[in-house]
Amino acid sequence: MPTRILFVCLGNICRSPAAEGVFRALCPEAETDSAGTASYHVGEPPYGPMQAAARARGLDLSDLRARQFRGADFGSFDLIVAMDASNLENIEALRPAGSETPVRLFTDYAPESGADHVPDPYYTRDFDGCLDLIEQAAKGLKAAL
Template identity: 45%
Template sequence: MMTKVLFVCMGNICRSPSAEGVFRHLINDAGLSEVVGIDSAGTHSFHVGEAPDPRAIAAARKRGYEITRAEARQVEPEDFLEYDLILAMDWENLSALQQQCPKPHQHKLMLLMRFANEFEEATVPDPYYGGPEGFGKVLDYLEDACQGVLELVRKRATQYQAA
């Protein structure tokens, strides 16, 4: 059985495609790509159809992550049914998701940083209006939190294989 993870930020051009790239890299390295589905989306339609921010692409590439294939999209009603984990980058986007999500699926919504082990911050800051150093800091947070998400999906995959 596949576990599907959706990363969500506001416009789906900085944080969430970066999280998707980091997590996809971890999943591939762990040999779990056949049992884990990954995507990203935005709560707003500002950038639908656009590629990730060039600064996000450059920062990701420096660390060995490929995010150029991502194309911004907005969260759709079907996402709440299809995904097992819907991970928001910050409180504003979590709130927007909670307003859209049907009650039976609210348990799938969480802040991504709740899976972090090294950083205590509750949210991933939006680097859009800052300089390139902000994109590096975002990747620090994403690498930490995505490692925690990897442990969760690895446990799920192991449980399904044993059943």
């Protein structure tokens, strides 16, 4: 059975599409998607500087488009992965009654990093550092499946 994983950040233009792109390259048998808890960028491609940083690592994110997380996602995915605690709380606020779909922080899969969240490069401007952490967490997630 293929694993269905949804990666979630705030706007779905930096962290979560990068996580989706990294993970789909690492684990192509998994079904992946990404979403944002906010609707700021619905329909937009990933942020240009994030696409450029990913492209420099051989990852093409250009086919992805931002969408907003919705409660129905709990029924469509086996695992929902949040980039930080604030987004995890926003995801949990939409959990339908009776849903048991696990929601985890992405950094839980990279405990050796010491990070408790994936910093948002839209604000930090550290796209490579973000991708380094995403790659580390993606490897940990794949090993955990």
